[in-house]
Amino acid sequence: MLDALFRPRGVAVIGASTKELHIGNRVIKNLIDFGYKGEIYPINPKADEIRGLKAYKSILDVPGPVDVVHMVIPAKFVPQAVEDCGKKGVKHIIINSGGFSEIGPEGAAIEKDFLERAAKYGIRIFGPNCQGIINSDPEIRAYCNFTFTFPEPGYISIVALSGGVAEVIHQGFASMGVGTRIYASNGNACDITIPEIIRYLGDDEGTRVVVTYVEGLRDPKTFLEVATEVAAKKPVLAMKAGRTKEGAKAAASHTGGLAKEDIATDLIFQKAGILDFRDEGQLINAGVAFASQPIPKGNRVGIITNTGGPAVIATDVMVAAGLKLPPLSEKTEAYLKERLFPEASVHNPVDVLATGTAEHYRACLDAMMDDDNFDCVFVNFVTPFFVDTDSIAKQIVEVSKQQRKPIVCNLMTDRRQWTETVRILQEGGVPCFALPSEAARAMAALVRYRQILDRDKGRVKTFSDVDTKAAREIIDRARAAGRKMLTAAEVYGICDAYKIPTAAWAVADSADNAVKAADKIGYPVVLKADSEAIVHKSDMGAVALNLENGEAVAAAAKDMQAKFDAADLKFLIQKFTPGGLEIILGAKAEPGLGHIIMFGLGGIYVEVMKDVVFNLTPVTDAEANRMLESIKGKALLDGVRGQAGVDKAQLAETIQRLSQLVSDCPQIAELDLNPVMAFENEIRAVDARIAIE
Ligand code: ADP
Ligand code: MG
DSSP states (O other): OOOOHHSSEEEEEEOSSSTTHHHHHHHHHHHHHHHHHEEEEEEOOSOOOOOOOOOOOSSGGOOSOOSEEESOGGGGHHHHHHHHHHHOOOOOOEOOOOOOOGGGGHHHHHHHHHHHHHHHHHHHEEOOOSSSEEOOOOOOOOSSSSSOOOOOOOOEEEEEEOOOHHHHHHHHHTTOOOOOEEEETTTSSSSSSSOOOOHHHHHTTTHHHHHEEEESSSSEEEEHHHHHHHTTTTEEEEEEEEOSSSHHHHHHOOOOOOOOOOOHHHHHHHHHOOEEESSSHHHHHHHHHHSSSSSOOOSSSEEEESHHHHHHHHHHHHHHTTTTTOOOOOOHHHHHHHHHHSSSSSSSSSOTTTTTOOHHHHHHHHHHOOOOOOOOOEEEEETTTTHHHHHHHHHHHHHTTTTTEEEEEEEEEETTOOOOHHHHHHEEEEESSSSSSHHHHHHHHHHHHHHHHHOOHHHHOOOOTHHHHHHHHHHHHHHTTTTTTHHHHHHHHHHHEEEEEBBEEEEEEEHHHOOOOOOOOOOSSOOOOOOTTTTSSSGGGGGGEESSSSSHHHHHHHHHHOOOOOOOEEEEEEOOOOOSEEEEEEEETTTTEEEEEEEEEETTTHHHOEEEEESSOOOOHHHHHHHHHTTTTHHHHHHOOOOOOHHHHHHHHHHHHHHHHHHHOOOOOEEEEEEEEEOOSEEEEEEEEEEEE
């Protein structure tokens, strides 16, 4: 679909300018300088030629096919120009100009106008208020962009709304001597979207790595769908900014988005299998490693070094990221003992010593490539005066080119003096970083992608024993009555309908009936006051625990009646279910996406430790299990120091039932089960709240 945009046969510039410092001139120069393979048509009613190219008075005068038009004209002229492009049969328009939805309603009206005209002709709009695209494919060489970083052909493609960040990332690669392929920065993105571009890059054989930057997602559901599909094929590296309240506000002011903290984007990244980064430097470094290195088969790293300390730093970083440093196989050890200096350390890390030669490095590299104990090789390389560092670099390049296992290099040198060594490594496609931690993190990113590829996505279980109709009826009735908070009877009714296990319960409207209900449930019981006005029940004295008999129930009920004279006051009577591990489960609607599901340690732990994890609906069986494994206090679930563990299978099932419930009943805005008492052989929710829209 976007082929004509990224591989245009002809490019016209409406608003082509004779002034050198004008964008309408620069775009033409960039196309020429980058060696664009198609035709370039400046459109200008007054000029005869621009930058040595014949200029046309109107797009309609252009003789050849035009796949892409740049528009560098004031916003108010854009709708008519789009109309002309339609008549010409143009496929894509990159609107570089601003003055549209980003400035307010007036601009938004123009945007709507030109969009309608474009749709009429089947033209797709890129932008407005944007930079444009670059395709470095030697067959195309399209620089439809007014920026200034001229990439070497490469395998990394970059997509972002923000031109500034896209450009920073682009420069990051260029400055490390790493080429890029497709670049797309689409500003307001009023038509062609980021997910659409990511899908295109997923299908583009020349793209090995997709790098994206986001501040918020316009259409999170589609993003998730597309990213999931593409991340299964090739690494997708992403960074989300605007994480602090202040950052979100800054993002809102330049994108017109909502200033809110959002955890949904992180969860989308996680669920889709995107590698997420908090730091653009790490994102760029990882991109460099992915661009030239194969994906490791596992997480076991062998280290070769000619200096001690930096290898220690790298080891710490890699181990903290979950990589393993297995010992050398006996064969490797024997092989290296024969070839390295007698003082060399033949363990993992292998220290060839500062005097280690190219032959030594090569022996280590070959041995580790052959050694089944290793999935990837980390090279620490300081460039001493007394060895032939160029030869060492050449050996590293040769082995790297074999593409057997990924190699990442921490190159410690004076780049002003060892220019040849650096050049050999860079041109040889060896990812070289200037700090051990940076190199180690790039290696960890390669391993992380392997883990993403290998992880069990699981399947969405559909429980057929649920009563969706009953749950929906309860919600519809409450909505009809204009209530946002459901009553205890409604909440527990919904739990029953979805077989979410709760402590035996009943609701009563008087002290007498509370006693009758308690008799039926069996003592000891708990009595809770239930009213829309009571939120944190225990804080307000609305929970009476461990009531052993009818008199105690009656007394507690009368006490509460006196305390809360709410018109809607009812009593919830529950089986007293003490002694379990208190768990919290929750769900929160995320507009345009579904629901966020929460799991963690409940009770006092929630407030103090915030030991909770999240996922998005629909939660698969494998994801539910991973949620259990992801909390810090997961050992408590298994039991510590002689304490019994809890019924993890039922917890995981309940997470999935909850996921199904909120998916079936999207009107549920918030749902909290806190706590769920978890025991060795069963779990029981003892407090539940549901808010609807
Ligand atoms: P709230 O969270 O509104 O203050 P809860 O219903 O969660 O009220 O009750 C407060 C605490 O009392 C719970 O965290 C739990 O420790 C305990 N509790 C509540 N109901 C039961 C019950 N049925 N069995 C055992 N303990 C309970
Ligand atoms: Mg509670």
